[in-house]
Amino acid sequence: MEIPYTAQPRKDTGLYNAKVGIWLFLASEVMLFGGLFSAYILLRVGATPGTWVHGLLNIPIGTFNTAVLITSSVTVVLSWAALKVGNFGRYRFYQAITILCALGFLGIKSFEYREKFSHYEVWLNQPVTVTRGGQEVQTDRLLGHIEYQGHHPAFWSTKTLAEKQVESFKFTPDPIHYKMTPKEMAHARKTAAGRKAEEFEFKAADVKRLSAFVPGHSTYFALYFTLTALHALHVLGGAVVIFYIWGPGAKMWKTDPERYTNRVEVSGLFWHFVDLVWIFLFPVLYLL
Amino acid sequence: MSDHSHQDIAKHVKIYITVFVALLVGTIITVALNYLHFDSMALTIAIALFVATIKAALVACYFMHLISERKMIYLIMAFTVFFFIGLMFLTLGAHYDYPPNTTTL
Known part of the structure; x- marks a missing residue:
């Protein structure tokens, strides 16, 4: 059976269905991370003065990783723009950079984790x-x-x-x-x-x-590992989806280019959200 | 959103690059200000969150195209914003509401 509105916008919403779907999903994700941020705020303002752990993360590495994630976000949107004008080669090139950035981010994060485990x-x-x-x-x-x-x-x-x-x-x-x-x-x-x-x-x-410096060390490290590991799982999940569309799923570009472009857009929306979460995580965990 | 002409896309790409540079500059500003070590913690937090909010708004508006979306998406986001703010007020409420005869520092 043909699934309706995978490429053509519905008349009432003006949107193809997957786009409504991803935004609803992102809305639930905002609440998921919102709950954890709320826990962070409450635990931090309630901490006995002098007990809150701060200043132990590697700021240059964190800054570099932020730049890596921002770069991957712009390559996602550039790859979508390339598909919109029918340039499949350029799309593949930009999305390859995205995937490399995602792996780079995870690699750097694991290095940071390892440093903490032996500190x-x-x-x-x-x-x-x-x-x-x-x-x-x-x-x-x-x-x-x-x-x-x-x-x-x-x-x-x-x-x-x-x-x-x-x-x-x-x-x-x-x-x-x-x-x-x-x-x-x-x-x-x-x-x-x-x-x-x-x-x-x-x-x-x-x-x-x-x-x-493991979750059991202190409230701060418990929050640090929970928040960054959940975020890293999102990076991993996003990277797997983007890779699937980029690699084995690319056959669809020949059969249904509009639907394929929409897939790239929807996975991109998720990716930008992951970037957006990091934009808050970085100052909150590394700098404050 | 389906009828993007080539010129339109070229214009979009320019915006994407500008936003990308702005995000990098924002990151550098946040980190650089952190090395100044203001005496006021409130000021430090306010500045860091202010820059982060601007960066987040740039990503949402331009990379996620929220600046020119359909009403349906705005509706979903309006609900989200409402409940998110509600959650933050709950957090605030929880901070001031603790059982009597206990100490908080």
Whole structure:
């Protein structure tokens, strides 16, 4: 049976059906991400001062990834414009860039995730003296990297220390902690740059809590991973659909070019939405 | 939307490129301002969200063609905007409405 209005606009709406469909879907997506943003706002304004994690993400990498996603958004719309004037070759070229950008985005994001999984906070039973912003301070909480038997392990927790019967491990602290203000953190990073980092050897018995930057570390990281992973799934889903239309589904261009162009437009609308979500996620998670 | 002439599309492409550049500039502005570290957190948040909203509006209006859509789409979006704003008010309400004899900081 022929499905009506896949290419021709309906008289009452003035739209082909898939376009109404995708906008309804995007409306539900706005509410999905809206709910999560709402959770973020509520948890953040309700957090005890000084406990909110900030300033630990890699801003240059995040900025670059933002640019990658914006580029993919413009190539999507340019590929659709190319199809509108019947230039299939140019459409294929632009959409190939889109797919590469999508893979690039996901690759960079996984790299960022991996960095977090092997980056730690340690809560100590007794305070130690460290240098922060050129001053010696006493603290029982340090951020930094672990070295154990020549490796930099990922996903370790307080439990791991007991399970692996770790007696002691080497710890290289960062010059900052998120209890500092953004300004203090920037100053501390600057004064520490180029200097050799201090090193500690911590006994397992000295450690009150140990956590990598995983969802269980804090409310912030729980939100960070939930929001970015859900967004990354959208990127993946969008990329799969765009690839299908671009590759195996391209036969339709010969049989039903108008319907094919509409498919490209609808997948493009979804892609722009994914870009739009990132436009808010980036400042909220990386900068504020 | 089905009758796009070649000139029309050429004009569209120019707009797309302009929006693309504007989005990149917006990203750079957001990041650059962040390195200035204003003392007021409220100002920092306001600026970041203001730039993000402009960028989002550019994507929605031009890449997603919301600037010239059919009434049906506007209707769907009007409902969405209404419920989204409603959700944000609920959030605000939840923040101020906590049980007595508990502490919030």
